[in-house]
Amino acid sequence: MIHVPTPADVARRQSPEIGPVTEGHAEALRTFAFFPYRGPKNAPGSVEPAELGRRAWEETLSALASLAEPEEWTDSNPTVRPLPILDSFLRYTHRRLVMEDKIAVTADGEYAASNTGLLTPHAEEIFGLYQRNQHENAQHWFFVGWVAESNRDLLRNFDEPPQMAEYVTSASELVYDWRRELKLAYDHILGDNIDRFPPEMVKQPLRARQALDSAINLTLRRVRRNHKLVIPQWYPKLGEAGAQFLMPLDLTGDGTADLALVVSAVGDRAYRGHTVLTLDMAYTNARLVARPDSDWLAPSAAPIPAIDEAFDVDEARPVEV
Known part of the structure; x- marks a missing residue:
């Protein structure tokens, strides 16, 4: 059975940077898993790996935004980064899940799953589903897709769904x-x-x-x-x-x-x-x-600057499962 630490367990942990990082799980989402490009099959073969990685990540964000409850994920300058608020939300949520040991892995090590903290319009929880990457010198996991809690593959491989990230102890x-x-x-x-x-x-x-x-x-x-x-x-x-x-x-x-x-x-x-x-x-x-419920803080207040996890070739290496 997967051990889920209590808020008190998390509060006792200490770190000089961002807190404890689970052994075996990269704290950066795009180092943790490879996100493939599933766009048009006639994509030019001369596309640079970094550009292909950008396309794949934009596709990944769009897929999640479409599956989740409607929410404003852009800012007043959406051309800087696609869905910048969702981008930051996913990356930092993953870091927190790693800190809390909440990345679920099957006993045979073949599948992993994480709770995005988002819901579908019908209030089903949304999870990231990953499969072990068969290629060496690449991210350990291969992104299968965003799935709702009723997804057959999720139910088949996980007795209990992964837990949400928590940010407070009381x-x-x-x-x-x-x-x-x-x-x-x-x-x-x-x-x-x-x-x-x-x-x-x-x-x-x-x-x-x-x-x-x-x-x-x-x-x-x-x-x-x-x-x-x-x-x-x-x-x-x-x-x-x-x-x-x-x-x-x-x-x-x-x-x-x-x-x-x-x-x-x-x-x-x-x-x-x-x-x-x-x-x-x-x-x-x-x-x-939580989604801010306030008149003074809104998602389109101003452009959101890039966070510290920039796109790079290492994160975007085009490795197939």
Whole structure:
């Protein structure tokens, strides 16, 4: 039987980077498995491996978006990357599943499966199904397809479906406690990330600090009356157990959020605001925990920059099963 760690097990783990990585499973999704191109058979034979990999990944994303409940997976500049929010969602969800030992593998090592955390329009869970790759010097797994929980191959090979990724150790971590003191890492926020502030504040750090303090005070007053205003998020490189929070910052006073403050719990009595994110970055991180239900954080706020897993030839090597 596959052991599924409890939230307490996960919380006790430590790592200098993003947390423990299961032996045998690559933390990068496209290193974990080969995603084949299943497009037109008359595709030019001279296509470079990296380009073929791009086509295969775009095809993979489109297939999942079509199978899942309708959701906005693009941003205001969809030509940069296909379905960029879904792209980031899949990659980071896989990392979390590896950290939690939730990649299910059959006893004979022939098949693997993972829970995407998404549902079909009829509320069936969606899984990634993989078969052992027969080729050496390639990814260990070969992507078979996205399947619903009623899929015959999934039922035939797995007695129990793989579990979803979890990002918190208790339900209380999903609600911001306004009673705790909030301390800000001003040096990092205003020193390293001042370029994320509105243009008129970038070269005026004193003005930026005043706007930051004012925005936080205003948000905290509102949070006491509406706890949903602060949204949980997860980002693997922060290396902290459980979720963090995203707090809207209206720096210009026009009634809309300009940035999101990332807040993490420190002990049982305080929070630390350690960085600020643009709204596009914030939405990508928040979507891992749950689809944000907020007026201030939407998927089309701004273009989403490429994350640290870029397309490359190593990930996109054209190996057939």
